Amino acid sequence: MYSPVPAAAAAWKELFAWLARESGVDLDVIDHAFPLALSDLWAQRDLGVAFMCGFPFMLASNRPRQVAAPVPRGPLYGGKPVYATRLVVGANSHFQSIEDTFGGRLGYTVPDSHSGYNALRHHLLPYFQKHGSKLYRQSVGPLTTPRRVIEALLAGDIDVGPLDSYALDLMLRHDPTLTSQIRVVATTDLAPIPFLVAAADCPDEIVTRLRATLLTFATAPACAPLRDQLCLDAFVSIDVAGYDLMLRWDAEARGAGYAQPC
Structure with a gap:
């Protein structure tokens, strides 16, 4: 994991x-x-x-x-056993906020994942209730792992995807080139x-x-x-x-x- x-x-x-x-x-x-x-x-x-x-x-x-x-x-974690989901887009995309990605393609990991599904859905729920209809033209998955979410993003298969914040920390620590390839446009509540x-x-x-x-x-x-x-x-x-x-x-x-x- x-x-x-x-x-x-x-x-x-x-x-x-x-x-x-x-x-x-x-x-x-x-x-x-x-x-x-x-x-x-x-x-x-x-x-x-x-x-x-x-x-x-x-x-x-x-x-x-x-x-x-x-x-x-x-600093995100405040010394506690918590994490969040980072919603990421391609660094060269025109998206500046999560709302900008609506109408595009949303990636997810697996339905029994909190970071890649449950927290993502919780974050999007107020927008869904406001719009009264689906937010994206396509949901793409199961992508299963954070690494495969990034691969789908960089391949142009999705426009936005969820990343476990701690998994992302590990990727950035050991593969700093990712900082020039992706951008975070939203972060969910901690869990x-x-x-x-x-x-x-x-x-x-x-x-x-x-x-x-x-x-x-x-x-x-x-x-x-x-x-x-x-x-x-x-x-x-x-x-x-x-x-x-x-x-x-x-x-x-x-x-x-x-x-x-x-």
């Missing part, structure tokens, strides 16, 4: 290797990238730690175990960020050891380079009640007849 570029993926592997050493939990780091489905990863019986979006977590009938939530680095989960039947002792170790990430000297490479300040305990916001946003949009962002 948060390996949009090779350098970020390498940093996460280093972090999980540190986590295994310090916690004493034997973790095998595996690659699980697009086109593999995240739902298959979350269903693994031996899952130790993996990122899961709060929206599918709240919708799940058999929820994985909560481990810890990341606190991204930067609780995707967090690390373990398998639903993972033993309490394992979850406790993993969580306790991750909570030391902010001050561990060995993790100083990783904090920079991952644009990350800390990991903290998870407040699941805060993720009710995602269900409320979903219900509000559906209640207004705006089931799909378009």
Whole structure:
């Protein structure tokens, strides 16, 4: 989920290797990238730690175990485990605001994504209610990942698309050429960020050891380079009640007849 570029993926592997050493939990780091489905990863019986979006977590009938939530680095986040969706356009486009993109082609990731669908829809809902009709001539998706949203944008397949703000931070940190290729025209309200989960039947002792170790990430000297490479300040305990916001946003949009962002 948060390996949009090779350098970020390498940093996460280093972090999980540190986590295994310090916690004493034997973790095998595996690659699980697009086109593999995240739902298959979350269903693994031996899952130790993996990122899961709060929206599918709240919708799940058999929820994985909560481990810890990341606190991204930067003024947008205010030192909290939150994120937003950046609505981006091509740098050379004439769009200056989200309203300028209406009538064009809107990209989205997957329907069970908060950043790429639910938050996008919540942001557009007031405009939909004001116009009384669809805002875009076409919705393009599922694009699945932030990287593929950018690829669709640069290829001219969409005019505007949603990007998880933390994923975008990682891309800009390791691929600064993107700053000359895309522009942000709007940012959604903040919401609780995707967090690390373990398998639903993972033993309490394992979850406790993993969580306790991750909570030391902010001050561990060995993790100083990783904090920079991952644009990350800390990991903290998870407040699941805060993720009710995602269900409320979903219900509000559906209640207004705006089931799909378009």
